[in-house]
Amino acid sequence: MPSTPSLLAQVKHAFPHLSFHEGSDFHWDYATQTIVYPSVLGDGQWSAQLLHEIAHAELQHQSYNRDIELIGKERDAWEYAHSHLAPRFNTSIDNQSIKSAMDSYRDWLHARSTCPNCEATGLETKKHLYVCPACRHEWRVNEARLCGLQRYTIK
Numbered sequence: 001m002p003s004t005p006s007l008l009a010q011v012k013h014a015f016p017h018l019s020f021h022e023g024s025d026f027h028w029d030y031a032t033q034t035i036v037y038p039s040v041l042g043d044g045q046w047s048a049q050l051l052h053e054i055a056h057a058e059l060q061h062q063s064y065n066r067d068i069e070l071i072g073k074e075r076d077a078w079e080y081a082h083s084h085l086a087p088r089f090n091t092s093i094d095n096q097s098i099k100s101a102m103d104s105y106r107d108w109l110h111a112r113s114t115c116p117n118c119e120a121t122g123l124e125t126k127k128h129l130y131v132c133p134a135c136r137h138e139w140r141v142n143e144a145r146l147c148g149l150q151r152y153t154i155k
C-alpha cells in the first residue's frame with residue numbers, strides 16, 4: 001500500500017487550523033482555509049501535490065489579479081513544498097515534477113496571452129482582459145483557479 005493515507009493523516013495533525021475535504025481535484029480555497037484533494041491515491045505525485053496545496057495555505061495565497069501572478073504563486077508554492085514541507089514529512093518532490101508543473105503553467109499562460117487575431121503576444125491590461133500590441137485586438141479569458149490547470153498536464 002502506498003503511504004499516502006498516512007501522509008494525509010500527518011498533515012491533518014500538523015495543520016489543525018486547515019480544513020481538508022475530498023473533492024474532484026486538488027486546490028486551495030483561501031476563503032474557507034480548505035485544502036481539497038481527490039480520492040485517487042497512489043503515486044508520489046499525489047503526495048507532492050498535497051504538499052503543494054499546503055504550501056499555498058502556509059503562504060496564505062489568495063486569488064490573483066493577473067495571470068503572471070498565478071505563475072509566481074505556483075512557483076513559490078512548489079519551492080516551499082520542496083524545501084520546507086517535503087523534508088518535514090520525510091518525503092521528497094523530484095525536480096522533474098516541479099518542472100513539468102511549471103511548464104504546464106507557462107503553456108497555459110502562452111495560450112491565454114496569444115492574440116487570436118494575429119498571434120502576437122498580448123498584454124493583460126485588466127484582470128482577464130488582454131490587448132494585442134500589434135493589431136489592438138482585445139479578448140477576455142476565463143477565471144482560473146490556482147492549480148486548476150494541473151489536471152490537464154501532469155503525466
Ligand SMILES: [Zn+2]
Binds near residue numbers: 117120
Ligand atoms: Zn493581434
Ligand SMILES: [Zn+2]
Binds near residue numbers: 052073074077146147
Ligand atoms: Zn498550486
